[in-house]
Amino acid sequence: MAGAPPEFPPTNYALAERIITRFIRDEVRKTGLERVVVGLSGGVDSSLSAALAARALGPANVLGVMMPYKTSSPDSLADARTVARAIGIRTATIDITPQIDAYFERFPGASSLRRGNKMARERMTILYDLSAEQGALVLGTSNKTELLLGYGTLYGDMASALNPIGDLYKTQVWGLAAFLDLPSEVISKAPSADLWSGQTDEDELGFGYHQVDA
Structure with missing residues (x-):
């Protein structure tokens, strides 16, 4: 499991x-559908959700949607494409x-917070529109730590039909x-919603995920 940060809680991966x-397979199929769409940011959360869906439904039934803004890091888009190639899913890019x-x-004069929330909600509307076009469900990418902290945008990145992580x-x-052997650069980089240049989760929160999960 090279590339994984240390000190995980004991988990049978x-x-x-x-x-x-x-869970993904059952929840999707009980609706009569076979596909999901997922926003693919190049971060570990969306990468893991997409990888799990590809294993559950088959890569052809997963559409990873990259939705960059002009201030988005080029590395994030490159990482998203690397993950998509690694797990074999279909992709779309919408600026x-x-x-x-x-x-x-x-x-x-709008603040960075307003702009970031607007971007998150714009991405949500795109995913839901594409889910209608694809005959698919929107797959969530919020982890439990974020949900417990309320670290996300209501009706934005926190909106989904099912949230596997x-x-x-x-x-x-x-x-x-790491257990699923996702690209190490995605696992090891600093978590960021990439809502503005230089933004990181831990700078905004004021503490690290390892601290809060301990």
């Missing part, structure tokens, strides 16, 4: 993988810069991603 993939900038022309703490997300 093989069992976790079996339980979560069965959200035009609609975000058009809206904020009316509010040039919602019972995994962030440190367990890293562990399961």
